[in-house]
Amino acid sequence: MPGVATHRAASAPVMQPADYAVDLRLFEDGGAGGPLRLAPGETRPLYVRVANRGRATWRWGLDQQPLVRISHHWRTPAGAVTRYEGLRSPLPCTLGPGASTVVPVWVEAPAEEGDHLLEIDLVHEHVRWF
Numbered sequence: 001m002p003g004v005a006t007h008r009a010a011s012a013p014v015m016q017p018a019d020y021a022v023d024l025r026l027f028e029d030g031g032a033g034g035p036l037r038l039a040p041g042e043t044r045p046l047y048v049r050v051a052n053r054g055r056a057t058w059r060w061g062l063d064q065q066p067l068v069r070i071s072h073h074w075r076t077p078a079g080a081v082t083r084y085e086g087l088r089s090p091l092p093c094t095l096g097p098g099a100s101t102v103v104p105v106w107v108e109a110p111a112e113e114g115d116h117l118l119e120i121d122l123v124h125e126h127v128r129w130f
Helices: none
Strands: 022-026 043-052 068-075 081-083 100-108 117-124
Touching: 022 117, 043 117, 068 100
Parallel strands: none
Antiparallel strands: 022 043, 043 100, 068 081, 068 117
């Protein structure tokens, strides 16, 4: 049709349940195998090795599909969630099946003093947590 522009949006790749397989390993602890210590409200990067154990490729970049980021949750020592949505950190490179890399994960500690459990996870934005 003359004079009418059409736009076709690219669809995001569909990930299957097996594509969410990941191994995560935190490189820091509190020294001598003790707990990691953060000041109340402190924000800083923690370094995590991310290994893609699934079949999908996770692309780096702010708008690359699938939108896979690394983030975190905070829990009480009993396991109750105190903060579900942590800061998001992008992957620094594309991770194909079997690939791994070290990612700086920006973490904001709870403002309240006391013991808290940090749970680091990947998130497929607008779809699910790994």
